[in-house]
Amino acid sequence: MSIDAWNQIKMYLLDANLWFGKTPEKALEEAYNEAVAIASIEKDYFNGKKISPEFGDYSDSVQSYFNSELEKSLKNIETRLTEFNASRLVVNAGRKKKLKFSELEPERASIILKKLEFIDEITSKYKAPQSLSSVIVDVPTTSEIISSKDKKRLNLTQFSTVDSSKKKTVEALKEDKPETSFLPRSLLGTFKRIKKELDPAAEEEVLKKFRKSKVKTIVSIRFILLLILVPLLVHQISKIAVVGPIVENFIRPPEAIQQIFINEDLEEEALMELQKYGDRLEFEVLIGKRAKIEPEEKKELLEEKAEEIAEEYYQRSSNAIENIFCDLISIFAFGLIIVSNKKEVEIFKSFMDELIYGLSDSAKAFIIILLTDMFVGFHSPHGWEVILASVARHFGLPENKEFNFLFIATFPVILDAVFKYWIFRYLNRSSPSAVATYKNMNE
Numbered sequence: 001m002s003i004d005a006w007n008q009i010k011m012y013l014l015d016a017n018l019w020f021g022k023t024p025e026k027a028l029e030e031a032y033n034e035a036v037a038i039a040s041i042e043k044d045y046f047n048g049k050k051i052s053p054e055f056g057d058y059s060d061s062v063q064s065y066f067n068s069e070l071e072k073s074l075k076n077i078e079t080r081l082t083e084f085n086a087s088r089l090v091v092n093a094g095r096k097k098k099l100k101f102s103e104l105e106p107e108r109a110s111i112i113l114k115k116l117e118f119i120d121e122i123t124s125k126y127k128a129p130q131s132l133s134s135v136i137v138d139v140p141t142t143s144e145i146i147s148s149k150d151k152k153r154l155n156l157t158q159f160s161t162v163d164s165s166k167k168k169t170v171e172a173l174k175e176d177k178p179e180t181s182f183l184p185r186s187l188l189g190t191f192k193r194i195k196k197e198l199d200p201a202a203e204e205e206v207l208k209k210f211r212k213s214k215v216k217t218i219v220s221i222r223f224i225l226l227l228i229l230v231p232l233l234v235h236q237i238s239k240i241a242v243v244g245p246i247v248e249n250f251i252r253p254p255e256a257i258q259q260i261f262i263n264e265d266l267e268e269e270a271l272m273e274l275q276k277y278g279d280r281l282e283f284e285v286l287i288g289k290r291a292k293i294e295p296e297e298k299k300e301l302l303e304e305k306a307e308e309i310a311e312e313y314y315q316r317s318s319n320a321i322e323n324i325f326c327d328l329i330s331i332f333a334f335g336l337i338i339v340s341n342k343k344e345v346e347i348f349k350s351f352m353d354e355l356i357y358g359l360s361d362s363a364k365a366f367i368i369i370l371l372t373d374m375f376v377g378f379h380s381p382h383g384w385e386v387i388l389a390s391v392a393r394h395f396g397l398p399e400n401k402e403f404n405f406l407f408i409a410t411f412p413v414i415l416d417a418v419f420k421y422w423i424f425r426y427l428n429r430s431s432p433s434a435v436a437t438y439k440n441m442n443e
Contacts, residue, residue: 024087025112031080032115034073035122041066044212047205050125057192062357064430070126077123220351223344226337231330243325247318260310262317263398270313277305320396357430364431365438368423376416381408 042048049055051070053063199205261267281298284290293301338345359367374380385404392399428435 024084027080027083027087028112028115031077031084031119034076034080035119038070038073038122041069059357065353074123074126077119081119216347216351219344220348223341223348226341227334230337231334234333235326235330238329239322239326243322243329244318247322247325251321260314260317262320262396265398266313266317266396270309273309274302274306278302317396320394323394323396361431361434361437362441364427364434365441368419368438369441372416372419376412376419380412384408384412 038051041051045058045066046052046055051066056063056066058066261270278298281290281293281301285292356364374383384407388404388407389399391397423435423438
């Protein structure tokens with residue numbers, strides 16, 4: 001028994017050692033993916049050149065977005081390469097015989113070198129004086145005489161080199177921002193646009209951008225329709241084919257007459273409807289529209305109406321239970337579409353960014369005012385009451401006035417605070433003129 005436990009412990013330790021031994025490659029792979037992301041932005045938006053205002057004719061907000069993405073990727077690259085260097089050092093130190101870079105499998109070593117060269121090629125464009133992919137390799141055998149203090153100093157020097165390179169890279173990003181000139185920026189932009197229009201390859205470039213924009217629009221619209229139609233179809237199909245039969249045959253069988261109403265509100269509605277029917281019969285007799293009804297005949301008419309009302313409200317109660325399960329299935333289908341279409345999600349996000357940033361300041365301010373007045377404005381409580389009543393009816397829940405009042409008193413206030421924080425925290429930075437227009441229109 002003790003031998004089996006010891007073997008199991010050794011297996012756990014071996015698995016942990018193998019997992020930790022793969023840390024350098026995982027860190028290098030993540031750094032390589034960040035470099036690929038930078039190269040993708042360069043290829044798609046800057047004609048394969050560095051991410052800089054001089055190679056792309058974009059607005060300040062769009063260029064600021066590209067710079068922030070670049071800075072984030074460069075920071076991630078440096079972090080992962082630091083992890084790569086440190087983990088290689090620890091892994092090699094933990095082995096009895098240090099594994100030198102030349103002793104790796106030829107194919108594996110070639111892949112590592114290619115990834116490092118690609119990372120250096122991408123990051124060198126942004127004025128990083130020291131290569132971010134400096135690898136800690138084992139010193140030749142003659143270095144064994146170096147004291148442990150010297151080795152620590154060597155490692156600290158290499159880490160400080162990476163940190164200083166990180167600071168210089170951020171400074172290089174700041175230098176890429178357009179500097180103030182003695183000529184207006186709009187005039188320089190006009191000259192640049194004329195120069196681009198006179199370029200023989202300008203027509204081909206415009207067609208290329210148009211095709212790319214067309215594909216992006218088609219993919220985004222198709223993705224929106226997919227997000228809307230698929231959950232709706234899944235909801236209806238699951239209700240007819242799966243959930244409906246299960247509820248009708250097992251959860252609420254027709255024999256269970258006492259389970260007609262799922263809540264007291266439905267019961268009150270049914271009784272009110274039956275009472276109105278009886279009053280209508282008496283009214284029609286009084287005005288001469290119907291002949292005098294005998295008590296037995298009136299009782300038969302009321303019984304027929306009661307059976308009709310019972311069938312109707314039985315279906316409404318069953319439908320409310322079915323909605324709970326069908327909505328869960330629809331939410332699962334919606335999430336599955338999001339997870340399985342990550343590329344389309346990125347394209348849709350880029351499409352929405354271009355659409356929103358392409359609006360004029362007046363249009364942005366109008367949309368903000370429309371949304372805030374609709375959901376948090378003076379008339380919003382009535383809309384929230386309708387929404388809450390519809391949700392309660394959809395799921396077969398009794399309407400709770402106290403909960404409705406509490407929700408209306410708190411949720412729109414929270415939503416208003418989120419709107420204001422977004423406006424003054426983010427919109428004020430990306431589009432200050434839109435914020436000024438919003439203030440003027442709101443006043």
